Amino acid sequence: MSHSYSDFESLHAAVRKIATEVAGVHAVDVDKNARFPSETIAALKSKGVLSAPIPKELGGAGCNMRELALLCSTLSGSCGSSGMVLAMHYIQVGCIARHSDGSGFFEAYQREIVAKQLLLASITSENGTFGDTRSSICAVERQNGRFILNKQATTGSYCQHADGILVTCRKNADAVKSDQVLVLVRKEDAVLTQTSTWDTMGMRGTCSPGFDLESSGLEEQILPVDYADISAETMVPYSHILWSALWWGIAADAVGKASSYVRSVARKNPGSVPPSANRLAEVSVHLQSMRHNWLALADDFDKITARHDGNKELRDMGWALKMNNLKIGTSDMAPQIVHRALQIIGILAYKNDSPYSLNRQYRDVLSASLMISNERVLSKSASLLLVFKDE
Numbered sequence: 001m002s003h004s005y006s007d008f009e010s011l012h013a014a015v016r017k018i019a020t021e022v023a024g025v026h027a028v029d030v031d032k033n034a035r036f037p038s039e040t041i042a043a044l045k046s047k048g049v050l051s052a053p054i055p056k057e058l059g060g061a062g063c064n065m066r067e068l069a070l071l072c073s074t075l076s077g078s079c080g081s082s083g084m085v086l087a088m089h090y091i092q093v094g095c096i097a098r099h100s101d102g103s104g105f106f107e108a109y110q111r112e113i114v115a116k117q118l119l120l121a122s123i124t125s126e127n128g129t130f131g132d133t134r135s136s137i138c139a140v141e142r143q144n145g146r147f148i149l150n151k152q153a154t155t156g157s158y159c160q161h162a163d164g165i166l167v168t169c170r171k172n173a174d175a176v177k178s179d180q181v182l183v184l185v186r187k188e189d190a191v192l193t194q195t196s197t198w199d200t201m202g203m204r205g206t207c208s209p210g211f212d213l214e215s216s217g218l219e220e221q222i223l224p225v226d227y228a229d230i231s232a233e234t235m236v237p238y239s240h241i242l243w244s245a246l247w248w249g250i251a252a253d254a255v256g257k258a259s260s261y262v263r264s265v266a267r268k269n270p271g272s273v274p275p276s277a278n279r280l281a282e283v284s285v286h287l288q289s290m291r292h293n294w295l296a297l298a299d300d301f302d303k304i305t306a307r308h309d310g311n312k313e314l315r316d317m318g319w320a321l322k323m324n325n326l327k328i329g330t331s332d333m334a335p336q337i338v339h340r341a342l343q344i345i346g347i348l349a350y351k352n353d354s355p356y357s358l359n360r361q362y363r364d365v366l367s368a369s370l371m372i373s374n375e376r377v378l379s380k381s382a383s384l385l386l387v388f389k390d391e
């Protein structure tokens with residue numbers, strides 16, 4: 001399936017339409033039944049949106065970070081789970097697009113993503129590594145040009161709906177836990193046994209229970225670059241910028257509802273400004289600074305990666321700190337913004353069956369500080385700050 005968008009705006013317009021006409025329509029049911037947003041993902045596939053990060057020369061839209069972030073924020077403004085699925089998929093595609101290192105297999109696979117609009121999931125979590133994505137217990141075994149990889153994942157979003165999963169593991173049976181690689185497991189080569197449930201407060205449509213994975217495949221499905229580099233140069237920046245954008249989309253949705261509520265109050269008393277309008281003005285300050293935070297770092301990322309030696313800078317302590325600060329800042333801010341919107345609207349936001357309800361947005365956005373625990377991120381920053389000197 002080839003969709004050549006002449007410019008980013010027409011791709012963005014397609015996602016806007018899907019957000020309003022598909023994602024928003026099914027969001028309540030997706031949330032209520034903790035089911036995969038299949039209508040939304042089908043619509044995204046039909047418009048070629050899943051290959052947006054793939055370079056134009058391989059058939060994708062060649063979107064940069066700013067553009068991907070805008071797409072995620074637009075979709076999450078209608079359905080947080082759909083926005084998160086799109087962001088997680090883009091993170092995986094980004095890892096392949098930026099780290100295939102001339103591999104013929106991964107070049108062909110990118111063309112396959114474009115043609116078939118394949119959906120990719122991720123398994124970094126593992127029983128026994130306690131949320132540390134930079135350690136693995138499982139190891140990939142290589143023999144005669146093939147691999148075997150088995151992993152016990154604590155959390156795996158939409159794995160049962162994905163065409164492929166990128167899985168972290170040790171490089172071999174003798175490697176230390178941080179000496180990792182990233183392996184592409186194809187759906188047809190994977191046996192997934194669900195080991196826990198996903199009955200959560202929010203982000204219910206991401207369908208993220210635990211799984212035992214048994215898989216095999218061709219050795220060339222192992223990305224030819226150390227995961228340490230993939231993590232610093234792509235997985236972390238893509239995650240923190242795209243997640244921040246989608247959390248902002250949820251917060252902006254809540255502020256949008258607060259805004260239309262305040263306008264409806266104003267219409268009832270022409271000539272007067274409702275007292276809640278001041279609170280609306282106040283929350284819009286926070287919404288704007290949150291948006292500028294992720295947009296600025298998306299632009300920084302695009303500028304850095306456009307440079308010949310840009311990836312080196314992405315491995316620096318200074319960049320790692322910026323990414324950690326973004327993650328902590330936006331994941332703290334988003335729930336506060338939704339909370340303020342709830343106070344502005346009052347009981348109509350607290351009700352489940354009101355057009356101003358913020359029930360889903362509130363619960364979805366609470367996942368932000370847990371998805372890679374803020375405490376864990378802060379402790380990494382704390383160690384870096386002991387030695388880092390800003391110049």
Ligand SMILES: Cc1cc2nc3c(=O)[nH]c(=O)nc-3n(C[C@H](O)[C@H](O)[C@H](O)COP(=O)(O)OP(=O)(O)OC[C@H]3O[C@@H](n4cnc5c(N)ncnc54)[C@H](O)[C@@H]3O)c2cc1C
Nearest residue numbers: 122123124125130131155157203370371372373375376379
């Ligand atoms: C919506 C959602 C979707 C997800 N999808 C996926 C997916 O697709 N694939 C995947 O692999 N994983 C996924 N995850 C899991 C995610 O990657 C993390 O593994 C998980 O959020 C961490 O869980 P944890 O709280 O048990 O981890 P931990 O980081 O171990 O935290 C446990 C507790 O320890 C505390 N803590 C941790 N480190 C420190 C420290 N240094 N100092 C003080 N306290 C600390 C934390 O505050 C927390 O209270 C998803 C999570 C969410 C919320």
